[in-house]
Amino acid sequence: MSTRIAFLKGHGTENDFVIVPDPENAIDLPPATVAALCDRRAGIGGDGLLHVVRSAAHPEARGMAAEAEWFMDYRNGDGSIAEMCGNGVRVFARYLQHAGQVTEGDLAVATRGGVKTVHIAKDGDITVGMGRARLPEGDVTVRVGERSWPAVNVNMGNPHAVAFVADLAHAGDLHEAPPFSPAAAYPDGVNVEFVADRGPRHVAMRVHERGAGETRSCGTGACAVAVAAARRDGADPAATGTPATYTVDVPGGRLTITERPDGEIEMTGPAVIVAAGEIDAEWLADAVRDRR
Numbered sequence: 001m002s003t004r005i006a007f008l009k010g011h012g013t014e015n016d017f018v019i020v021p022d023p024e025n026a027i028d029l030p031p032a033t034v035a036a037l038c039d040r041r042a043g044i045g046g047d048g049l050l051h052v053v054r055s056a057a058h059p060e061a062r063g064m065a066a067e068a069e070w071f072m073d074y075r076n077g078d079g080s081i082a083e084m085c086g087n088g089v090r091v092f093a094r095y096l097q098h099a100g101q102v103t104e105g106d107l108a109v110a111t112r113g114g115v116k117t118v119h120i121a122k123d124g125d126i127t128v129g130m131g132r133a134r135l136p137e138g139d140v141t142v143r144v145g146e147r148s149w150p151a152v153n154v155n156m157g158n159p160h161a162v163a164f165v166a167d168l169a170h171a172g173d174l175h176e177a178p179p180f181s182p183a184a185a186y187p188d189g190v191n192v193e194f195v196a197d198r199g200p201r202h203v204a205m206r207v208h209e210r211g212a213g214e215t216r217s218c219g220t221g222a223c224a225v226a227v228a229a230a231r232r233d234g235a236d237p238a239a240t241g242t243p244a245t246y247t248v249d250v251p252g253g254r255l256t257i258t259e260r261p262d263g264e265i266e267m268t269g270p271a272v273i274v275a276a277g278e279i280d281a282e283w284l285a286d287a288v289r290d291r292r
């Protein structure tokens with residue numbers, strides 16, 4: 001590893017990421033390194049890390065290289081790997097624009113959840129084709145203190161449990177992952193969304209993310225919430241033949257989600273690069289050692 005590693009910091013509706021450009025996949029990023037970089041006190045701080053690699057240079061993405069030049073090697077803040085990150089893809093695209101690799105318009109980004117189509121608009125917002133949701137069967141109950149709610153299972157490439165609540169404050173402080181039953185429902189962990197109504201086709205949510213804790217936004221979570229809300233509201237696009245658009249307020253801003261009758265979901269929202277700098281390799285080596 002070289003002595004100085006370039007990084008940037010960005011966010012999408014305040015879901016924030018350390019961005020590590022590494023086109024040739026030369027930087028080793030084991031979980032302890034990612035966790036040290038994402039540490040909010042002793043590191044740079046972030047809900048997750050976006051490792052920016054050319055698809056052709058990454059074993060998990062080589063098969064997508066013909067369709068998408070760049071691979072979003074996404075990691076959660078605790079160093080774990082996730083299949084997909086909706087806010088991350090927008091910030092990833094914003095980084096490529098910032099770096100002069102792409103301009104406004106369309107691009108394809110390889111992710112562990114497949115190739116995603118991204119549109120960078122003139123007005124600044126970014127739209128991502130998130131693919132289709134899966135709704136695995138099974139009854140799940142999410143609990144916080146004395147309260148419990150049935151949850152809707154929605155898979156957006158990564159797993160989500162969506163609970164409709166009367167008041168977002170009922171989700172409590174979310175310092176811990178909310179327990180659910182049956183305990184074996186999500187063998188690989190789950191992201192839990194709490195959702196309250198704000199108006200017609202307008203909801204607000206809080207989220208406890210797998211591998212990150214409570215965050216200010218979750219793009220795949222907002223899509224899962226829109227999908228669950230459309231089924232609850234009798235507005236399932238596959239059944240009605242009409243697209244369903246939901247406004248989803250998150251603590252860090254607002255996302256717009258549209259599901260089409262063919263099941264394809266689009267998410268639109270902001271993405272911002274806030275800083276760029278260099279990681280001190282000596283600090284990083286010490287920080288990683290301290291974590292062992």
Ligand SMILES: N[C@@H](CCC[C@H](N)C(=O)O)C(=O)O
Pocket residue numbers: 015048076081082083084085086087088158159191209210211212217218219220221
């Ligand atoms: N914040 C992301 C989701 C990141 C992955 C998630 N924590 C998981 O482990 O599945 C988003 O914007 O989608």
